[in-house]
Amino acid sequence: MIKKRFISTYFCALLLAMAMQAQRPVPSENQLRWQDMEMYAFIHYSLNTYTDQEWGFGNEDPQLFNPENLDCRQWARVCKQAGMRGIIFTAKHHCGFCMWPSAYTDYSVKNSPWKNGKGDVVRELADACREEGLAFAVYLSPWDRNHPEYGRPPYVTYFRNQLRELLTNYGEIFEVWFDGANGGDGWYGGANETRKIDRTTYYQWPETYKMIRELQPKCLIWNDGSDRGDLRWVGTEAGNVGETNWSLLNHDGEVPYEMLHYGVEDGDVWCPGETNTSIRPGWFYHETENEHVKSLSKLMDTYYKSVGRNSTLLLNFPIAPNGRIHPNDSLRGIAFKKMIDEVFKENLAEQAEIIREGNTTIIDFGKPTAFNRFLAEEAIAKGQRVKKFSLEALVGGKWQQLKDALVDKGDGLTTIGHRRIICFPTVTATKLRFTITDYKDVPIIQKLGLYLAPELTADIPDSGEKKSSSLHIFFSSPTQMMMDWDAEQTISEFRYLPPQESKEGTVTHYTLWASTDWSNWTKLASGEFSNIVNNPIWQKIRFQPVKARVLKLDADRLASGERMGYGDIEVVTE
Numbered sequence: 001m002i003k004k005r006f007i008s009t010y011f012c013a014l015l016l017a018m019a020m021q022a023q024r025p026v027p028s029e030n031q032l033r034w035q036d037m038e039m040y041a042f043i044h045y046s047l048n049t050y051t052d053q054e055w056g057f058g059n060e061d062p063q064l065f066n067p068e069n070l071d072c073r074q075w076a077r078v079c080k081q082a083g084m085r086g087i088i089f090t091a092k093h094h095c096g097f098c099m100w101p102s103a104y105t106d107y108s109v110k111n112s113p114w115k116n117g118k119g120d121v122v123r124e125l126a127d128a129c130r131e132e133g134l135a136f137a138v139y140l141s142p143w144d145r146n147h148p149e150y151g152r153p154p155y156v157t158y159f160r161n162q163l164r165e166l167l168t169n170y171g172e173i174f175e176v177w178f179d180g181a182n183g184g185d186g187w188y189g190g191a192n193e194t195r196k197i198d199r200t201t202y203y204q205w206p207e208t209y210k211m212i213r214e215l216q217p218k219c220l221i222w223n224d225g226s227d228r229g230d231l232r233w234v235g236t237e238a239g240n241v242g243e244t245n246w247s248l249l250n251h252d253g254e255v256p257y258e259m260l261h262y263g264v265e266d267g268d269v270w271c272p273g274e275t276n277t278s279i280r281p282g283w284f285y286h287e288t289e290n291e292h293v294k295s296l297s298k299l300m301d302t303y304y305k306s307v308g309r310n311s312t313l314l315l316n317f318p319i320a321p322n323g324r325i326h327p328n329d330s331l332r333g334i335a336f337k338k339m340i341d342e343v344f345k346e347n348l349a350e351q352a353e354i355i356r357e358g359n360t361t362i363i364d365f366g367k368p369t370a371f372n373r374f375l376a377e378e379a380i381a382k383g384q385r386v387k388k389f390s391l392e393a394l395v396g397g398k399w400q401q402l403k404d405a406l407v408d409k410g411d412g413l414t415t416i417g418h419r420r421i422i423c424f425p426t427v428t429a430t431k432l433r434f435t436i437t438d439y440k441d442v443p444i445i446q447k448l449g450l451y452l453a454p455e456l457t458a459d460i461p462d463s464g465e466k467k468s469s470s471l472h473i474f475f476s477s478p479t480q481m482m483m484d485w486d487a488e489q490t491i492s493e494f495r496y497l498p499p500q501e502s503k504e505g506t507v508t509h510y511t512l513w514a515s516t517d518w519s520n521w522t523k524l525a526s527g528e529f530s531n532i533v534n535n536p537i538w539q540k541i542r543f544q545p546v547k548a549r550v551l552k553l554d555a556d557r558l559a560s561g562e563r564m565g566y567g568d569i570e571v572v573t574e
Contacts, residue, residue, distance in 0.1 A: 024441065025248055025270040026383045031230060034174065034220050035272060035380070035418045037135065038307050040086035041079040042276060042316035043125070046093045048284040049321055056095025058145030058187035065097070065112035070323025072121070076128040078325045079317065082333030083340060086135030088177050088314065089125050091166055093139075096146025100169075104161050107146050126170040137175035137219075138166045142203055143182045148189025151197055160208060167215040176212055177222045180233065222274060231274045235260035239277030239313075240305035243407045244414040247272035247310060247384050265387070265440075272418075275306035278316035279329050285318035291486045293328045295472050299336045300343075304406055308375075310384075310417030328487055331549055334518055335484060342476055343373065343453040352450075359436040359443065363450060368430055374402070374422040375449035376434070386416045386445075387438040393429035402427065412437075416445075426452070471571060478563040479555040483571065488516060488549050493572035494541040496529070496553070498565070503533055505565025509557035512541055514548035522546065526556070533559045536567075545574050 027035065048056050050064040079087055092098050098108035100122035110117045122138070129136040140163055149155040167173060182202075185194040205223070212219055221229035228251055234241040235257045248267030249255060263273065279299075280289045294302070306313040317333065320326045348371055355362040374391055378384060390413060391402040404413060404422045413422060432450060436443050454475040473483050491514070498506040511526040524546065529539045551571065555564040 024383045025268060027270045027380055030218055030220055031270060032381060037085040037312060039083050039313045041084040042314050043075060043087055043089045044283045044316055045319035046090060047095055047097045049319060052286055054282055054284055058095050060095055062112045065109060066114045067323030072124040072128040074324050076132040076134055078330040078333060080132045080134060083337035086137060086174055087129055088137040088139055088175060090139045091122050092141050094141050094143050094145050094181060096144040102162055102165060104158055122170055135174040137173055139177040141179045145186030150188055151195035156204060173216050173219045175220045175222060228269060228271060232271045233260055234273040234275050237277055239275060239302035241273050241275050241309050241311045243309060245273060245310045246415060247417055273311045274314055275311045276314040277302060280318060283316055285320045290328055293332050293486050296335055296339060296474060300339060304421050304423055307419060308421030310415060310420060331518060344451055348450040349448050361434045363432045365430055368428045370426055370428045371450045371452050372424055372426040373451040373453050376416050376420050376445060377418060377447040378416045379444040379446040380418050382444050384417050385439050385441045385443050386436055387440060389413050389436045392433040393427050394431035395427060395429045481553040481564060484550040488547055490545050490547050490574040491571055492545045492574055495570040496539045497567035498532055498536040500536060500567045503559050504561040505563050506533060506559040507555045507564055508532060508559050511554040511556055513552040514546055516547060516549050518550060
């Protein structure tokens with residue numbers, strides 16, 4: 001009798017645990033498809049581009065919009081080469097100017113000189129995306145500083161009418177992005193006043209969401225308000241999400257920064273974070289920012305702190321006044337994709353023996369192996385389960401803890417989700433031990449990876465020679481150094497200082513290349529650094545002045561070792 005009661009109690013507890021597990025939030029098919037995109041582009045372009053503003057007031061003249069060389073196919077090609085799998089376009093920003101010929105307002109491209117008022121930027125970009133195999137999405141600002149009825153009930157109807165145009169005339173839309181800036185001063189049809197709204201009720205979001213889901217069943221809704229969309233803002237535009245990042249929120253209530261940035265461990269709805277940032281300081285193009293495009297090292301840091309923390313990366317490329325993505329932005333974006341490919345081209349774990357013991361996995365290389373990146377992925381279709389984990393490397397017969405060098409705060413390694421990447425200084429070990437130390441349900445890890453990322457430094461210190469902008473350096477292989485600038489340079493001399501503390505890695509024979517586009521290379525010089533081992537002084541390579549955005553130094557022969565070394569680098573510009 002006691003035994004039967006025990007069995008009955010056991011099965012009741014088991015059924016309860018199974019029911020609780022079944023009730024945990026999991027992503028929809030749309031959310032899974034979106035998460036797999038990993039990186040996609042924002043495109044900011046409007047009258048702000050021609051007034052040098054971030055936010056237009058709403059009274060800017062449509063006659064200002066007359067780009068001389070608008071080329072949406074260039075935008076799509078650049079974004080694809082930069083690793084983006086889709087584009088979200090600012091169809092209407094806060095100024096209210098519509099980048100398509102909306103039937104509901106005169107404040108649009110149809111009243112601009114561009115193509116004699118017959119143009120449609122949304123159409124051209126939607127078509128270009130599909131030609132390049134990219135997904136397409138739209139940003140529609142709820143706040144409209146031009147419309148005379150903003151803040152009153154008629155505007156909500158106007159807003160929905162415009163949204164319906166975008167969702168029915170341009171093919172499949174993967175996301176609708178509603179900015180969180182709502183209400184304030186504006187032109188408002190000449191009223192020139194400040195209008196405030198209750199953002200929790202004014203837009204009547206439930207009815208708008210219903211319309212979106214009917215018109216675009218595969219579309220995801222981004223909104224940072226109390227009305228839950230399918231995706232959430234991460235609380236910052238700096239390009240990072242919390243090192244702890246749950247893809248969960250609570251269905252009801254306001255969401256403070258902590259919840260936006262880190263998610264809610266026991267949230268009752270699946271609402272993953274989307275990390276948005278711009279490749280420049282601003283969202284719209286400003287000529288003064290041409291020399292402030294994010295460095296390659298900063299973009300990689302952003303990648304690790306977004307995609308590498310269970311988020312997606314929405315990276316903005318502003319359009320210049322001529323209607324194209326500026327070369328500084330495009331070349332840096334392409335270099336970014338090349339570096340991601342370089343970092344993750346070889347998974348060292350695939351060459352090792354994998355030993356699993358409960359929640360511990362040991363990756364046995366069988367020999368000392370160098371690595372500095374760890375990757376793990378959960379099967380999030382079944383939910384997000386891992387709360388904490390640890391990493392240890394067996395070095396010299398002793399286990400040592402590995403910590404994330406990019407963690408902002410917190411204790412230990414937390415959450416995995418769709419993808420978690422841990423960065424640490426290069427370690428040479430025979431084994432790595434991955435242990436899940438805390439979890440909500442039985443963990444389901446679908447992928448593990450270990451990688452040796454090329455060295456990537458910040459800007460090279462100024463040598464005193466004339467330079468028009470910062471020089472950045474990284475290694476694409478142990479014997480190949482790459483250097484790029486924020487802007488095209490005319491260069492006439494390259495200088496190499498060998499390692500000063502050791503002869504290890506000293507380059508004795510070299511080939512130097514230059515490029516303006518990362519694809520076509522011109523050989524500048526090749527030869528030998530005479531007596532460099534015995535006399536490790538500055539070596540100079542002079543050549544006829546040439547324009548370049550990137551240099552490539554091949555170490556054809558090293559004095560010793562297998563990896564190029566250097567004490568300093570200088571490039572002389574005209």
